[in-house]
Amino acid sequence: MDTKSDEIPSRRDRPPLFRGTALVCVAAAAGALLTGCADDTGGEAARSGAAEAAQVAATSPTPSADANLTGDQRERKELVPKAKTGYEQALGAAAGAVPHSKPVSVELKGPPDSPRWEAEVATDDGTAHTVSVDAVDGKAGKERAKDQDSDDKRELADLLKKATVTPQQAAQTATGKTKGTVTAVELDDTDGGTPKWSVDVVTTDDWNKTTFDIDATDRKILREHVDRD
Template sequence: MSSARRLSPLRSLAVVGALGTSVLLLTACTNADTTRSSVAEAAQTESPSPTATGTKSPSPTGSPSANEDQSQRKELVSATKVTWDKAADTAVKEVPEGKLVDLELKRTKSDATASPTGSPTGSPDMSTPNPAPSAGAPEWEAKVAQTDGTLHRIDIDAVSGKVFRTMVDPDQDADDKTQVSDWLDKAKQTPAQAVKAATAKAKGTVTHVELGDNDDQQVVWNVDVVDKGNWNKASIVVDAANGKVLSQDVDTD
């Protein structure tokens, strides 16, 4: 989606020729000892090392960053013990009559138990029933909506399965709540049904499920699935009304 190149034989000859010219010029201007020293330095600078020309990039695309992303997925997914559906069940139980609208696997931040407002006494809307995982450990960050569209954020330890923070979304306004409520009214497919449709197209571990709308104003479920064979991520868009897969994109980075 987004290749390692080797120095061609023609280019190697050009380098040697350039060095020869440099030697002649240096001879005309300096003594023999200086010339030999300069030639040696130039050869070290210009000549490609046998190791460098014979080594291929370890990345499938030749990009180190692509390999880093795959490694990060591997580390995060491998450290996770709680599956998406278990985390979803735990999150929904925290909000009476709540419905899941977003669930994402991510790393725990260092300020996991801090107040959203930075208050030392904490926010009255936030609860921390269990200790947070250590920074960098896997967590499931869930958003569960009430019938009026009010969102509750529930953070779940992805190893123990315990809730370590809950709070009402402090950034929602009336329009936001109306939009979420509208999405829920139009979504006839549950998160589990959307995931079933997505994983029928791309096998792997579910790392993100989110309700929203697309450019055509269709209400959709966006599902991310990581292939544990190559650690690529497939993003599948599922129509939330009928369960049809609308698109699929594979991120090889």
């Protein structure tokens, strides 16, 4: 009996193998569960961060196209669309304010909130008058006589007599070459004394200004210059 008791240990004295194994399994399962939760949390955070970044990108303001425009281009973009009256109407209104006069020049000017056409007309003897025409309603203001001496009048009268091409015809020649809005027309002379019309055309896709010098006797284009400033 004593020998048997020494050879076979009691249940109470046996090492707790099964309890240790169970604890290891429980710990492993808990670790796996925590790992799974961590993976889910990390994935959810990543998805949330991506969604937030996409939302910020969608709502962030895009760079303005005006940032690429020069100062002059920006001024044209602000001014030209505000003019509801074209150069032809402005010249007609100015000529109507001075009896028996012919158009000499017209130019669109600002500011954008009150655009106007500054026109010049002259009678056959070369006496010139300036007239401001509202670029919105087309109404002409009071005419003002220009300060001229006898030579100025004679030279202008000579140009008007030689110019057989009208400003409207010159503008049609210019816009036939470059589509856009006419913002200025002016009668002048070449170095050889031949009259010419200088016509400014603004293209509304890039707000550049192209100046055409057009022979006032045969409508030939003498010069073309693009102002990208």
